[in-house]
Amino acid sequence: MALKGAIVVDNERCKGCGVCVANCPTNTIALAQEVNGKGYNFAYMANPDTCTGCTNCATVCPDAVITVYRVKI
């Protein structure tokens, strides 16, 4: 049974610290080239196919801007 996940990042609240990127076991997350209203490069799913919905990124996110979804397929 495989798990498939997805994250939703609140772009305007994200401060682009990159802690989620460093803690993503599947290299799904990266910092965007574009910036949000405050000038931060927000996090986004660069490789959506690899996300397993493990919640590691959301657990370490200091600003609690990541919501994680997961389905069994």
Place this chain on the structure above:
Amino acid sequence: MDIKDIIKPENKVYGRTPVLKDNVMHYCPGCSHGTVHKLIAEVIEEMGIQDKTIGISPVGCSVFAYNYLDIDWQQAAHGRAPALATATKRLNPDKYVFTYQGDGDLASIGCAEIMHACSRGENIVVIFINNAIYGMTGGQMAPTTLLGMVTATTPYGRDPKLNGFPLKITELIAQLEGTCYVTRQSVQNPASARKAKKAIRKAFENSAMGKGTSFVEIVATCNSGWKMSPVKANKWMEENMFPFYPLGDMKDR
């Protein structure tokens, strides 16, 4: 499977807890304070004690903690959070009272208050954020600053001849009879954050059982004060802080 099919309310496994207010935190990007606030909020939500918890915020970056957690708060004079928590808990014995203090607040100016509150065994929870620096005022040396560590006031590194030795306050507090649970945790990766959350939950449960003071130290980063990126600061903490401040329970009874 399309992402739109995954992002549905019934598939949600982790999200922002409602105990956290909608305000954007003023902390620097990657600051450990945000993570610890979130863990405390999640513990409060899981235990269902939102209307029974009173937090005491300190002086330091986390002085504005009252803007971020949707519970009752008081704000103490510098270092005096344990004294205020003592009064609050004694007047409201059925409430969960916790203080949230940094190392400049707890280990320096508030040294007497924390020692005596722990010695008396007040039924409070103390969350102690140790980032080895005075973050709010610009990165000056704190009692917990490591030997050789460069800060604004020790530009050539902390020298024991001039600045003394770093203070392991948690080890001192573990000696006191009044404390029931003394532990040191960190929040730099998912595993440690989950462990820290368990420790915070245990501390709140001890408070309900009236076992004495529970003291949870979180070894944290101050990436602005350390002049590093958040990810590099986490790495620096693992390499330099953990050998001197080893993680784990010092006392649990």
